[in-house]
Amino acid sequence: MKTTNPLLFPWFITIFVWLLLSVSFIxxxxxxATFQQPLAESxxxxxxxxxxxxxxxxxxxxxxxxxxxxxxxxxxxxLIGANLEKSVQIRYALTVAVSQSMMILIGSxxxxxxxxxxxxxxxxxxxxLAALGAxxxxxxxxxxxxxxxxxxxxQENEND
Numbered sequence: 001m002k003t004t005n006p007l008l009f010p011w012f013i014t015i016f017v018w019l020l021l022s023v024s025f026i027x028x029x030x031x032x033a034t035f036q037q038p039l040a041e042s043x044x045x046x047x048x049x050x051x052x053x054x055x056x057x058x059x060x061x062x063x064x065x066x067x068x069x070x071x072x073x074x075x076x077x078x079l080i081g082a083n084l085e086k087s088v089q090i091r092y093a094l095t096v097a098v099s100q101s102m103m104i105l106i107g108s109x110x111x112x113x114x115x116x117x118x119x120x121x122x123x124x125x126x127x128x129l130a131a132l133g134a135x136x137x138x139x140x141x142x143x144x145x146x147x148x149x150x151x152x153x154x155q156e157n158e159n160d
Contacts, residue, residue: 010096010139017100017134038117051109062102069095074150099137106130
């Protein structure tokens with residue numbers, strides 16, 4: 001009996017994020033005239049600056065969170081009687097979901113700044129940054145295999 005690809009669900013999460021960013025991009029380009037609720041220029045500058053700073057901070061924070069999650073995935077023991085493969089799939093899917101949700105947050109900054117009446121350039125930058133982050137934090141077979149190897153080693157040491 002052949003098992004399904006263990007990275008299938010994490011890839012669905014990633015594809016969903018890319019799909020959301022694409023729909024947002026298409027929506028803004030087709031409905032831009034009726035969508036915006038312009039703020040005063042000084043307010044838009046404030047929000048644009050805030051969103052750029054948050055996006056710049058969120059990217060390395062996401063990298064740090066992903067590193068912490070991956071390390072916890074490798075070191076936290078399994079529950080007694082838990083299936084190794086299923087546990088690793090759930091743990092890794094959670095790691096990918098957290099990383100990708102941070103990218104949705106950055107993409108939503110682009111949507112909000114455009115809604116506030118800013119030019120398309122800021123929207124493109126923030127949406128592009130979110131898409132790049134979604135690509136960088138996509139599921140990786142090597143990370144998944146490292147988690148399985150580490151947990152297998154922990155189980156073998158416990159059995160000795």
